[in-house]
Amino acid sequence: MNVASLTIAELRRSYLSGDLSPSEALSSIAVEIDQKDNAIGGYLSFDLDRALADAANIDLSLPLGGIPIAIKDLINVEGHPCSCASKMLHGKYTSPYDATVIRKLREAGAIPFGRTNMDEFAMGSSTENSGIQICRNPHDTTRTPGGSSGGSAAVVAGNTAIAALGTDTGGSIRQPASHCGVVGLKPTYGRVSRYGLVAFASSLDQCGPMTKTVADAALLLEVISGRCDRDSTCLNEDVPSYTGAVGKDIKGLRIGLPAEYFAKGLDPAVKDRIEAAIKTLESLGAEIVPVSLPNTEHAVATYYIIATAEASANLARFDGVRYGHRAEADDLIDLYKKSRAEGFGEEVKRRIILGTYVLSSGYYDAYYLRAQKVRTLIRRDFEEAFQKVDLIVSPVSPTPAFKLGEHHSDPLAMYLADIYTISANLAGICGISVPCGTVSVDGKALPVGLQLLGKPMGEIDLIRAAHAYEASGDAG
């Protein structure tokens, strides 16, 4: 049996029945990684000895007792490397503390195991911007897994991990989940603490689960959610029973269909899958209601101003002084400039430069402030739509996974592929990608993800509908 192909729920049953112990499971997963991951590149590192030590005194009665969770390489785990897939930090940084999500995982009995590949500092939609190694889609190794949490998606899809954590700033959980055929949930902004996550865009980033089933995602979300004294943007609201939403029917649930998300640029085969899934939701008792999100076309432009502006400020900390790469230089300004030039990769530098420009004196109002105002309009679109409906349904991505190298020379083309996911981050709402079947491209079956978007703190409805869809068997 390949232990790594199990779900969280299945592995828990194996533990509780005495068929497996956490140390046996960890050793078995390590063998799978050794055998399979060279061809995929989903892991940047893993530390079996440390995980076995963590497993030694684990309480199996806890909700995640003994369950190994793969961790995107921008989340701090004490004693583990945290490179953000950047030469800036690779081999140069060991986390001195646990992120709040890791503390919560540990309190629930989970074992952080393995650091997953990503676009450098989470900037990208294909994991091709990893400064460490290439990452491939397990369904077709000539294609990317999506990104930026491409490693987390690839290891769950490729059965070298039970489940993983990712982060989503403009779709970085949902889009790779879609391209790899796994479940990925982006929580409402503030639902999950960001303390200990290396920040990309602080007003957009959220951490969430990437799993094989909706039930596993609900369980992980329930564990990592909740207030945090070290993140003042983390909402002080009770965590409801997300696992309790699994198995509830969706009769009478109103699901909005935004016309703007089915316009030009959507691959016809993807569109067919999404429309079939919508019919299934309807047959399960949901009421499909047309809605409009008229500012959708401005979301990508708004996002790339706000996200790069915030990134330029957040990444100022990588200056060769306290941690990370330091270049040889006699003069302080040169030390900063050379350390950053050598440590950061191409896309990261491009975004820092763009972000610096839109915040610079004389341009702030024209770019950054204006983008923040358009952000308000985008948020209002959702507020109005959610007056009429409980959820919104759409594709996650306009196409299946792209070929490696397809967008190399054209960053803007890559940005435009984020059109369906970006608005949720700007509006701060929650969203999930759930597998809804495959499309055939070049003789390969490539996964398609169905996106459901929910109201702020509306994760219960999201999980309810995603699980009902998953259980219908429509995805095949």
Added chain:
Amino acid sequence: MNIRTVAHLARIALSDEEASRYQEQVDQILKYVEQLNLINVDGIEPTAHAGAVFDVVRQDLVTGNSLSQEAALSNAPAVSHEQFRMPKVVE
């Protein structure tokens, strides 16, 4: 936009080849985002954070659980006398 000026503000050294490539790519992205100028945003409040959380305060007490000096220095590229070591900045 002058790429050299902005790169200096961002404290990133660029080769000539990088400067010309970034100039072209960033100009292209800026041209794309100009579409926002066509939207009427008169009287619209800017959104800085999606979730409106204001004035989160706590008791002004030392909470403990801070990093030790040793841990804080553990990843530093250069340390001297239990401090971060830097090139000389004063004559």
